[in-house]
Amino acid sequence: MNKIWITRKTALYTGALITALLLLLFMVRNPLLRYAIDKKTEGFSLKTGAEISYKKAYFSGWSTINIDSLSMIPPGGDTLLSIAHLNITIKPLALLGLKIRFGDAVMTHPSIQLKRLGHQSNYLFLLDRKTSDTTQINTTKNSDKDYAGRVSRIFGMLFNFIPSSIKVEQFSISADIDHHTFSFSFPRLDINNSRFSTTATITDDSLSAHWLLSGILNTSEKRVAMEIKKQDSGRLMIPYIHQRWNTVVAFDSASLNLAFTLSDSGTAHISGKTNIYNALFNHPKISPSDVKFEKSEIAYLVNFGKSTIELDSSSVISFNKIEFNPYIRYQIMPEKAIKISVHKPDFGAQDFFGSLPEGLFTNLEGIRVKGRLSFNLDFNYTFNQPDSLLFNAALKSKGFRVEQFGNTNFTYINLPFTYTAFEKGQPVRTFEVGPGNPDFRTIEQIPAYLKNAIMTSEDGSFYFHRGFIPDAIRASIITNIKEKRFARGGSTISMQLVKNVFLNRNKNITRKLEEMLITWLIESQQLVNKDRMFEVYLNIIETGPMVYGVNEAARFYFNKDVSKLSLAESIYLASIIPKPKWFRYSFNKDGTLRENLQSYYSLVSGKMLRKEWITQDEFDKLKPEIELKGPARELVLPADSIPVEDLPDFETESSAPLSFMGL
Numbered sequence: 001m002n003k004i005w006i007t008r009k010t011a012l013y014t015g016a017l018i019t020a021l022l023l024l025l026f027m028v029r030n031p032l033l034r035y036a037i038d039k040k041t042e043g044f045s046l047k048t049g050a051e052i053s054y055k056k057a058y059f060s061g062w063s064t065i066n067i068d069s070l071s072m073i074p075p076g077g078d079t080l081l082s083i084a085h086l087n088i089t090i091k092p093l094a095l096l097g098l099k100i101r102f103g104d105a106v107m108t109h110p111s112i113q114l115k116r117l118g119h120q121s122n123y124l125f126l127l128d129r130k131t132s133d134t135t136q137i138n139t140t141k142n143s144d145k146d147y148a149g150r151v152s153r154i155f156g157m158l159f160n161f162i163p164s165s166i167k168v169e170q171f172s173i174s175a176d177i178d179h180h181t182f183s184f185s186f187p188r189l190d191i192n193n194s195r196f197s198t199t200a201t202i203t204d205d206s207l208s209a210h211w212l213l214s215g216i217l218n219t220s221e222k223r224v225a226m227e228i229k230k231q232d233s234g235r236l237m238i239p240y241i242h243q244r245w246n247t248v249v250a251f252d253s254a255s256l257n258l259a260f261t262l263s264d265s266g267t268a269h270i271s272g273k274t275n276i277y278n279a280l281f282n283h284p285k286i287s288p289s290d291v292k293f294e295k296s297e298i299a300y301l302v303n304f305g306k307s308t309i310e311l312d313s314s315s316v317i318s319f320n321k322i323e324f325n326p327y328i329r330y331q332i333m334p335e336k337a338i339k340i341s342v343h344k345p346d347f348g349a350q351d352f353f354g355s356l357p358e359g360l361f362t363n364l365e366g367i368r369v370k371g372r373l374s375f376n377l378d379f380n381y382t383f384n385q386p387d388s389l390l391f392n393a394a395l396k397s398k399g400f401r402v403e404q405f406g407n408t409n410f411t412y413i414n415l416p417f418t419y420t421a422f423e424k425g426q427p428v429r430t431f432e433v434g435p436g437n438p439d440f441r442t443i444e445q446i447p448a449y450l451k452n453a454i455m456t457s458e459d460g461s462f463y464f465h466r467g468f469i470p471d472a473i474r475a476s477i478i479t480n481i482k483e484k485r486f487a488r489g490g491s492t493i494s495m496q497l498v499k500n501v502f503l504n505r506n507k508n509i510t511r512k513l514e515e516m517l518i519t520w521l522i523e524s525q526q527l528v529n530k531d532r533m534f535e536v537y538l539n540i541i542e543t544g545p546m547v548y549g550v551n552e553a554a555r556f557y558f559n560k561d562v563s564k565l566s567l568a569e570s571i572y573l574a575s576i577i578p579k580p581k582w583f584r585y586s587f588n589k590d591g592t593l594r595e596n597l598q599s600y601y602s603l604v605s606g607k608m609l610r611k612e613w614i615t616q617d618e619f620d621k622l623k624p625e626i627e628l629k630g631p632a633r634e635l636v637l638p639a640d641s642i643p644v645e646d647l648p649d650f651e652t653e654s655s656a657p658l659s660f661m662g663l
């Protein structure tokens with residue numbers, strides 16, 4: 001009986017003590033709240049120099065926090081963030097587990113104002129890192145990185161701290177960046193039962209548009225989905241980037257959904273799908289005209305391991321009528337490496353060519369084809385072993401044929417045609433590639449010395465490949481990686497011809513893709529035979545300042561017809577094709593060839609000897625010596641060193657191209 005009485009008494013005292021503690025905590029909850037907020041803001045201010053202030057901070061009831069007139073003012077700048085009133089509920093049961101979970105949240109008049117003029121801004125301080133932080137990051141070893149852990153922490157914080165119910169009234173974000181202004185605002189946003197919908201107003205300088213935003217934010221399932229549409233007519237245009245980067249990105253509608261999961265093995269997964277309808281993209285370095293996609297979709301699964309990031313092969317990228325499954329894996333342990341593979345075994349050729357984005361491959365627009373295609377790409381690269389790089393790429397066809405050309409009939413170069421040379425996107429010379437041009441030479445009229453020297457230098461297997469040399473492309477990639485610049489190209493003579501004839505005026509980063517597609521068409525379908533391709537190439541290649549074709553080159557440098565060139569002169573012309581405007585740097589002040597060309601002569605002549613394009617006697621007698629006798633001599637030698645009788649008489653040389661007249 002006494003034991004029962006003692007137990008009841010202990011329980012009574014314990015209950016009274018807990019009640020007293022709770023009452024005491026209730027009485028001091030507001031000072032504790034302000035103390036906690038002040039400590040946090042003080043630490044942030046010491047780290048960034050920004051000032052965070054508020055007018056009042058208090059509890060209403062046990063679990064609802066209220067903050068009035070919250071603002072952030074950067075060091076020496078205008079107010080970056082202000083919130084008239086913040087009301088947020090903490091879930092008490094979560095606190096028992098020493099975790100913070102938010103219930104409902106209400107924000108009134110949240111406003112973000114971004115300002116920047118040159119290097120002065122009110123927001124870039126947030127991106128600055130302290131010296132200690134930078135040192136820590138720089139000294140962190142690859143083995144210390146944990147991609148799965150980082151992703152888990154980011155999404156854990158995101159979904160754990162987002163309130164289950166959110167009400168935002170009169171939200172606005174405005175920016176004045178180097179005198180370009182834009183703003184994004186909405187009158188009210190309610191996230192209730194995980195769903196939300198609102199109408200936003202976007203202004204970009206003087207333009208204004210209205211967007212419809214709707215979606216799902218489900219914190220328990222760790223899932224986000226959002227759809228964007230334009231309330232007005234026309235496309236939805238992304239603000240600011242046009243003024244900032246001369247880029248236009250617009251679309252009719254777009255949707256995004258994303259889900260985060262963490263497997264028992266510790267691998268983090270982000271999966272989802274993104275759709276964009278009637279997208280338009282414009283940037284001068286991509287294409288001179290608008291690039292259009294009717295429908296684009298990416299269904300993705302990204303896996304994050306401790307030392308790996310992987311785009312799973314189940315991911316699907318599709319645009320218009322074509323889709324493919326890329327696989328990408330980046331790892332930092334045990335060695336830093338990247339692997340890319342795309343295998344598309346069988347698909348309709350017309351589906352592929354008909355799906356090419358309008359405005360991106362202008363020569364191919366409207367083309368109609370028959371048959372099937374297959375594509376394979378494998379790229380494996382270990383960063384500290386560049387020579388081990390694996391690169392294989394092949395586009396193969398079955399029953400393929402061109403039924404109707406699009407904007408360009410690539411067979412027109414089989415007949416005489418007019419060629420226009422461009423420099424920096426501007427036409428500089430136009431001439432006929434055919435008998436109507438006195439400098440045109442057929443393939444038979446060009447000496448074997450010159451043809452073989454150029455093939456040795458540019459593309460030794462020209463007559464045997466079908467437009468591409470995978471080993472040459474692989475070697476160029478390795479060289480460029482090692483030298484950390486574009487030091488070597490992998491272009492064949494076929495690719496150079498396509499670039500010069502069909503793509504000369506388009507200087508953008510997608511030109512290489514179009515160049516490869518056209519080269520594949522011409523070579524795989526034998527639209528132009530090899531002799532004619534080489535003949536056109538030799539008659540249009542730039543060989544000096546406003547000098548085009550090998551016959552103009554022979555007269556410009558040696559004042560003779562191309563058919564009269566010697567072996568030494570032929571090898572010299574081959575040497576300048578990669579950089580014809582730099583021809584002066586091949587010579588000393590007295591007009592002799594510089595010593596650094598001796599190794600080039602030895603290399604080219606040695607290869608020509610092994611292929612039996614020259615004899616052993618010709619190889620032994622060859623010397624890297626030439627004599628300038630054409631107009632080039634005037635540009636290489638000082639004027640006072642040239643005898644008057646050696647100066648060219650342009651009035652009597654009626655066949656001299658107009659380009660020489662300006663030298």
